[in-house]
Amino acid sequence: MTDRIFTAGLVVIGDEILSGRTHDKNIAQVASWLQVQGIRLAEVRVVPDVIERIVEAVNALREANDYLFTTGGIGPTHDDITVDAVAEALGVDVIIHPQARATLERYYADKGGLNEGRLRMARVPDGAELIPNRMSGAPGIRIGNIHLMAGVPHITAGMLDALTGSLEGGAPLISETVGGFIPESEVSTLLREAEQAHENCQIGSYPFFREGKVGSNFVVRSTDRADLDACMKDLCDGLTEAGFEFTHGGI
Numbered sequence: 001m002t003d004r005i006f007t008a009g010l011v012v013i014g015d016e017i018l019s020g021r022t023h024d025k026n027i028a029q030v031a032s033w034l035q036v037q038g039i040r041l042a043e044v045r046v047v048p049d050v051i052e053r054i055v056e057a058v059n060a061l062r063e064a065n066d067y068l069f070t071t072g073g074i075g076p077t078h079d080d081i082t083v084d085a086v087a088e089a090l091g092v093d094v095i096i097h098p099q100a101r102a103t104l105e106r107y108y109a110d111k112g113g114l115n116e117g118r119l120r121m122a123r124v125p126d127g128a129e130l131i132p133n134r135m136s137g138a139p140g141i142r143i144g145n146i147h148l149m150a151g152v153p154h155i156t157a158g159m160l161d162a163l164t165g166s167l168e169g170g171a172p173l174i175s176e177t178v179g180g181f182i183p184e185s186e187v188s189t190l191l192r193e194a195e196q197a198h199e200n201c202q203i204g205s206y207p208f209f210r211e212g213k214v215g216s217n218f219v220v221r222s223t224d225r226a227d228l229d230a231c232m233k234d235l236c237d238g239l240t241e242a243g244f245e246f247t248h249g250g251i
Helices: 015-019 026-036 051-064 082-090 098-107 116-122 153-163 188-197 225-241
Strands: 006-013 039-047 067-071 094-096 123-125 129-131 140-143 146-149 174-180 201-210 213-222
Touching: 006 026, 006 051, 026 039, 026 067, 026 153, 039 051, 051 067, 051 082, 082 094, 082 123, 082 140, 082 146, 094 098, 098 116, 098 129, 116 123, 123 140, 129 146, 129 153, 140 153, 146 153, 174 225, 188 201, 188 225, 201 225, 213 225
Parallel strands: 006 039, 006 067, 067 146
Antiparallel strands: 094 123, 129 140, 140 146, 174 213, 201 213
């Protein structure tokens, strides 16, 4: 663990996401998993099933971050083109990974065997390693700083679990929340001053309307527990001085 901030980009791939037919759940779970690894999700792009658009996003985000993750497009159908796009972005060929093929042959042995479509899930950019997938047999793919994950959230979760502890990261991001029926516009100066006084902390303000009243939850984030506690104290003291009631943990 180091003081350096490690970052990751995420490319969410699929026409079904952009059309609204499928509601994405992977952004939140990837972001949460990365925080535990000491890596911050810095940017997300949602792109269609178009090779050129995937290549563009992959190249931009893999170069701008320590790590890149993609979700979607590694299944058995004709429009699962993520492997092809990543191979093109890296300038390598697509090959059938022998270990992936063997894994799929075992998985489908009592399910009709390994047909042409299922074999597509053994395709990887040349030079790639596999990310284990206990759920469906079809592995994820790791090449350089790029990690190709499934689009189905519970399968992605299993792949992330398999990667836990394998990536270099910095200090995990920790957070505390305080909230109440407090209009954020009335405490904007307090929030700004508290954040400026603690340079290792960030304060997020999340307004809501509930029970006919306006309120806000304030989330303080840092990689240092002492800094986080000090910032929280200043924020809570300021809210008290301003006459606002609040609840630790938010409401």
